[in-house]
Amino acid sequence: MNMNNPLPVYNGEAVGINKIPIVPPGLFLDSIVQAANDGARIACLFGSPVAARTIRLYAVLVHDPSGELSILATYVTDRYPALTPDCVQAHWFEREIAEQWGVRPEGHLWLKPVRFHHSYRPEHDAWGRSPNDPILPSVMDFFRVEGEETHEVAVGPVHAGVIEPGHFRFQCHGENVMHLEISLGYQHRGIERALQGGPDKRTIHFMETLAGDSTIGHATAYCGLVESLTHTQVPARAQMIRGIAAELERVANHVGDLGALAGDVGFLPTQNYCGRIRGDVLNLTALLCGNRFGRGLLVPGGVAWDLDPDRAGEMMARLEAIEADLAVAIPLMFDAPSVLARLEGTGSLSIELARRIGMVGGPARACGLVCDVRTQLPYGAYRFATLPVSTYHTGDCFARAYVRWLEVQRSFHLTRQLIESLTDGPLTRPCGALDPDQLAVALTEGWRGEICHVAATDEDGRFLFYKVVDPSFHNWFGLALAMRNQQISDFPLCNKSFNLSYCGHDL
Amino acid sequence: MLRILRARIQQKHRTMKYPRGNFPEMPDRFAGRPVITGQCGESCRLCLDACPTHAVSKTPEGLRLDLGRCLFCRSCVGVCPSGCIAFTSNHQLAAAKREDLIIGPKSLERAAAVSEIARKFFRRSLKLRQVSAGGCNACEADANVLSTPAWDMGRFGISFVASPRHADGLLVTGPVTENMLLALRKTYEAVPEPRIVIASGACALSGGVFGGNPEVTGGAEPALPVDLFVPGCPRPTL
Numbered sequence: 207m208n209m210n211n212p213l214p215v216y217n218g219e220a221v222g223i224n225k226i227p228i229v230p231p232g233l234f235l236d237s238i239v240q241a242a243n244d245g246a247r248i249a250c251l252f253g254s255p256v257a258a259r260t261i262r263l264y265a266v267l268v269h270d271p272s273g274e275l276s277i278l279a280t281y282v283t284d285r286y287p288a289l290t291p292d293c294v295q296a297h298w299f300e301r302e303i304a305e306q307w308g309v310r311p312e313g314h315l316w317l318k319p320v321r322f323h324h325s326y327r328p329e330h331d332a333w334g335r336s337p338n339d340p341i342l343p344s345v346m347d348f349f350r351v352e353g354e355e356t357h358e359v360a361v362g363p364v365h366a367g368v369i370e371p372g373h374f375r376f377q378c379h380g381e382n383v384m385h386l387e388i389s390l391g392y393q394h395r396g397i398e399r400a401l402q403g404g405p406d407k408r409t410i411h412f413m414e415t416l417a418g419d420s421t422i423g424h425a426t427a428y429c430g431l432v433e434s435l436t437h438t439q440v441p442a443r444a445q446m447i448r449g450i451a452a453e454l455e456r457v458a459n460h461v462g463d464l465g466a467l468a469g470d471v472g473f474l475p476t477q478n479y480c481g482r483i484r485g486d487v488l489n490l491t492a493l494l495c496g497n498r499f500g501r502g503l504l505v506p507g508g509v510a511w512d513l514d515p516d517r518a519g520e521m522m523a524r525l526e527a528i529e530a531d532l533a534v535a536i537p538l539m540f541d542a543p544s545v546l547a548r549l550e551g552t553g554s555l556s557i558e559l560a561r562r563i564g565m566v567g568g569p570a571r572a573c574g575l576v577c578d579v580r581t582q583l584p585y586g587a588y589r590f591a592t593l594p595v596s597t598y599h600t601g602d603c604f605a606r607a608y609v610r611w612l613e614v615q616r617s618f619h620l621t622r623q624l625i626e627s628l629t630d631g632p633l634t635r636p637c638g639a640l641d642p643d644q645l646a647v648a649l650t651e652g653w654r655g656e657i658c659h660v661a662a663t664d665e666d667g668r669f670l671f672y673k674v675v676d677p678s679f680h681n682w683f684g685l686a687l688a689m690r691n692q693q694i695s696d697f698p699l700c701n702k703s704f705n706l707s708y709c710g711h712d713l
Numbered sequence: 714m715l716r717i718l719r720a721r722i723q724q725k726h727r728t729m730k731y732p733r734g735n736f737p738e739m740p741d742r743f744a745g746r747p748v749i750t751g752q753c754g755e756s757c758r759l760c761l762d763a764c765p766t767h768a769v770s771k772t773p774e775g776l777r778l779d780l781g782r783c784l785f786c787r788s789c790v791g792v793c794p795s796g797c798i799a800f801t802s803n804h805q806l807a808a809a810k811r812e813d814l815i816i817g818p819k820s821l822e823r824a825a826a827v828s829e830i831a832r833k834f835f836r837r838s839l840k841l842r843q844v845s846a847g848g849c850n851a852c853e854a855d856a857n858v859l860s861t862p863a864w865d866m867g868r869f870g871i872s873f874v875a876s877p878r879h880a881d882g883l884l885v886t887g888p889v890t891e892n893m894l895l896a897l898r899k900t901y902e903a904v905p906e907p908r909i910v911i912a913s914g915a916c917a918l919s920g921g922v923f924g925g926n927p928e929v930t931g932g933a934e935p936a937l938p939v940d941l942f943v944p945g946c947p948r949p950t951l
Binding site for chain 1: 762765785786787842853887927929947
């Protein structure tokens with residue numbers, strides 16, 4: 207094959223790290239732009255040091271309609287011509303590369319830090335800061351609109367609700383938002399760096415707390431990587447239990463969000479019912495593993511807890527009751543004209559924009575993009591399921607809410623199917639040592655969207671690097687754009703309709 | 714309107730009876746307060762090596778388990794050949810003193826709760842400002858749950874408020890990242906006195922799994938004086 211073309215891989219396949227085509231920077235950038243123009247999405251674009259002065263850049267591309275995955279790499283030193291002007295979806299990734307490795311993408315139009323930490327290569331800083339300069343979060347040049355009747359509103363890091371910290375700057379003309387800039391990094395806990403040299407006894411716990419509400423989503427991606435790097439065949443029963451847990455996680459969060467959206471528009475019945483029903487779903491996960499968030503359920507090689515027949519029966523009975531409650535609580539909201547008036551037409555994004563900026567998950571599907579890892583790059587139990595992709599076409603708050611409701615109903619269907627068809631067999635297979643000098647990619651569909659983990663092993667089979675992309679990393683920019691020409695008072699509603707993760711972004 | 718009323722009847726009254734009535738039943742696989750049940754071999758270090766957060770230590774009097782560090786992952790139980798550690802279903806984990814979170818062979822069933830001052834000032838009305846300082850959103854999400862009808866903590870006069878200036882205290886979650894340290898301090902200073910601090914979850918108590926990372930400071934202490942420690946990962950909702 208041509209060593210200049212991206213290497214096609216399966217979701218969850220490990221390949222020799224020396225098999226990955228390394229091309230000159232110019233060709234690397236052209237290939238990505240070409241692929242993006244043909245409809246591909248950047249799942250991950252990141253750097254990894256190979257020598258004191260050299261950084262290897264990797265790009266993992268997803269071709270959504272066909273479900274192909276491919277990898278390409280190049281070498282850069284301190285600077286390279288930025289990809290962002292020709293391929294907007296790279297813009298957040300290139301900021302991350304600049305911040306982590308002090309490599310400057312020349313011509314990047316928006317080159318600012320994303321997490322506010324010192325460069326991982328001392329003496330290399332994309333902004334020329336010294337290692338001794340303190341770096342304070344959100345201390346940077348914000349985009350500003352100036353004029354007599356414009357004003358700036360700054361919110362956060364500490365917000366009014368029980369929610370994670372982030373800083374938001376609105377450029378307003380009266381009530382109207384002309385531009386929103388989002389600055390994060392407050393939740394940065396240094397997880398990627400701590401994962402290097404692993405896996406060790408802390409690794410699975412880092413995965414479970416990357417984004418605590420997506421414990422199953424991230425843990426599934428991690429376990430998938432370890433299993434492919436150790437050639438472990440996970441028992442079917444374990445895959446199905448993972449699938450059940452993932453769908454419960456999706457339902458719980460979507461139901462919670464629907465309730466919160468109802469609350470944000472002042473529709474209290476659905477808010478109250480959903481607040482409780484979300485807890486009932488979390489309790490199903492606790493029935494399975496003792497923890498409402500699924501902590502301790504997944505282990506590399508399988509699952510730690512079984513869904514025995516008694517437990518399965520109990521789960522089915524409770525599922526039925528929850529479904530009946532939701533069938534009353536949710537339509538109440540979607541049939542209320544006062545709710546629809548607030549949701550419809552608020553925070554709209556077009557399908558073209560969503561594709562250009564590389565959005566994923568529910569917010570992308572709400573614009574009409576057909577993207578769902580479960581269907582397009584199936585893994586685990588989803589290999590045996592037919593799952594329609596839930597989309598809507600209006601790209602507004604209503605669409606983002608309605609897609610959630612569609613997904614909840616389909617998740618119930620799938621969960622029941624999985625419980626009814628649980629196969630016999632073991633729960634785990636032992637994983638041996640990790641193969642040396644390999645690279646593996648695992649994608650899963652968390653409830654927020656595509657979760658991407660990429661790991662490579664060194665000659666001893668330890669993690670050379672471990673890269674995590676939470677769906678929020680792709681979607682925060684979408685929220686910023688959705689706020690353009692909206693009333694500033696609609697921000698809470700727009701924000702909730704995305705409900706992105708701060709800690710998943712900040713890592 | 715009629716539909717809303719019908720829905721109200723269908724959804725029923727769901728607020729739990731606790732604390733007047735019985736505890737709601739905990740799931741059988743729930744890991745609550747651990748107990749040290751046995752004496753282990755002197756040279757055995759299996760549980761110490763298995764623990765991801767160094768919560769287990771060994772003293773001449775026997776094993777010690779620090780609930781402030783514990784993730785309740787039960788790795789120690791899995792490796793122990795002589796069954797020295799067991800996790801009960803007791804969800805009452807909180808303590809007013811950090812040292813009361815250390816569990817040894819002779820620990821009490823339940824540690825002393827809040828101080829007299831806190832009891833006197835805030836008994837019937839307690840307004841809290843929640844600050845997530847590196848939390849993973851599990852502790853935060855299960856703080857939100859407390860306001861929903863099933864728990865309805867408003868029954869006890871407790872509620873979350875939007876501004877620290879309206880609050881009697883802070884509920885801190887997360888290992889307190891370097892990037893949140895200043896904001897956390899400023900939020901605390903904005904709370905009028907007398908004020909209390911509740912640290913919730915292993916991260917806020919000790920840094921949890923992030924404890925050793927240079928990007929975090931290792932919990933709410935020493936940045937703030939903590940009045941109540943609530944262990945767990947995340948802490949149980951009761």
